[in-house]
Amino acid sequence: MRFIFKTDYGQDIKLAKHGGHVFWYSLLCAALVLAPWLVSEYLLAQLTFILIYGIVGVGLMLLAGFTGQFSIGHAAFFGVGAYTQAVLTGMGWPFPLALAAGAALSATVGVVVGLPALRVKGIYLGIATLSFGFIVEEVFARWESVTGGNAGKTVGQIKMFGWTADTGASFYFVCLVITVLATLAVVNLLRSHTGRAFVAIRDSEISAQSMGIHLAYYKTMSFAISAALAGIGGALYAHQIRFLSPDQFNIIQSIDLLLMVVIGGLGSIHGAFLGAIFLIGLPQAISAVKDFLPDAIGQAPGLKAVIYGAVLIAFVLFEPLGLYGRWLKIRTWFQLFPFYRKGLFKRQKSFQKSDRLK
């Protein structure tokens, strides 16, 4: 077990709380920077996808995990970012400008979608965002002059100020830098008063309000930031996949994104990335073991969907805190070894929410 002797308040604000954090995060950064020389071209592309989905995941985590507002239409913001990037870079805009414009446009759309969140909660908000997702997908398919409709739209490489990201490695570095910046921004937000206001809204709207938190303002802001991050992720996705069609931003994509944060572990930034690793890694894992399975199972259509569904149900039932929650338990087991006891993480149910104002 590690005990930290605290001598000033700055220690609680620091991002790296102790030497262990410094060591492991430095190691992670070093591994990520050296990855292009360590792994194959194919694996690097998968790593790039993990980073891209990680950005979207961090955004959705802020909304669902920290503000408690579920969005089942997040692929719409993802798509708005992707198509904005495709259109603007197609017109010759430099990458950073197009990215900023895509993020801003997604954020604006996020504000519009956030408006029903001021009135409806829980499952009803889910339905509102879901139907919004359908509308946006339809717009992508019908607005052919801009999006190319169902025929799709090709996207070029990242170009800025005379430099082109023409290799997998250079594009990977662009994604890495943006991922690190986006994550830092969200982590910083979460340790200052805006982040605390989000958490307050998640846990009790009525008392958040009596602490002086303007519910409408902060909910809208959470939607906007989340949508902006989804837009940035979408823009990078457009460059990575090089070809956009409306069916990439359908309900399945939205569910994948939500699945990512739920399986990763709601309420933790680590969870967003663990979820992204899961989301990108599982299809690879499935195709790797496919050939060793009997044909009736291995070649069955919809195998991936069944496995995804089963895993989600298993997580909701057995590990609601997701992969990150599981990791915390494993870590505690090692820290306490050999004193871990079985009921350590059992929580008493509390029955004090009975007369919450609806």
Place this chain on the structure above:
Amino acid sequence: MSEVLLSAKNLSVRFGGVLAVNNVSFDVKPGEVFTLIGPNGAGKTTVFNLISRIYTPTTGSIDYLGVPLTEQPPHKIASLGIARTFQNIELFEHATVLHNLLIGRHTHASSGLFSEMFFTPKVRKAEIEAREKAEKVIDFLDLQHHRDSMVAGLPYGVRKVVEMARALCTEPKLLLLDEPSSGLNVEETDDMAFWIQDIKHELGITVLMVEHDMSLVSKVSDRVLAMNQGEVLAMGTPREVQSDPGVIEAYLGSVDDVSSLRRSA
């Protein structure tokens, strides 16, 4: 003291056919502990919810230091200096005690979104200041042991104190306590009484509370307002109110009721 901190005039609230609060008027003076008592369903908590703007009165007005509260949006109430606790504890469950107290400092935060994203030195300084203020409240209410515990794992008695601590973190002028002693044991209730007295004397905060425990009420209150069925029964010192025939009737029933129940010998 003649001036008035909060003045409610002819408050009425109607929920459909139910008149929850009917023509209630009272003044709270600065520096006093003012208690609302009454049987269940008397409308005490509704009065609280009117002051914290969760409900809007059907008729009547609430005046706080010259500000008409009924024209203020709910989230502005805290920055005016009114903080409250809830009857059935409304803490931020999945956050630590310290985190809860820091949320209480929300009205005092001024940093913008983008400076927070970059965590500028100014934001860092504001965070440290907020922490210092929260630590003062932690010391005041003896919460040092629980500072880093998750609220979800705390016993009821401690949560009650944490909720009061969170309200104090907003640095209120008027503190609304909704049944501060409900669910507490005798010892904890005594502690609560001391704290309420300390809040009044040391911090100079005016307290408006709803309470059922008459020993606590008579220990700490300067004035008591008794309500029944949404109407004012009596107002005065705890002793005066306790001996008021209307109040006794509301709690125990009238002599006629009692005699009708008596077995004919």
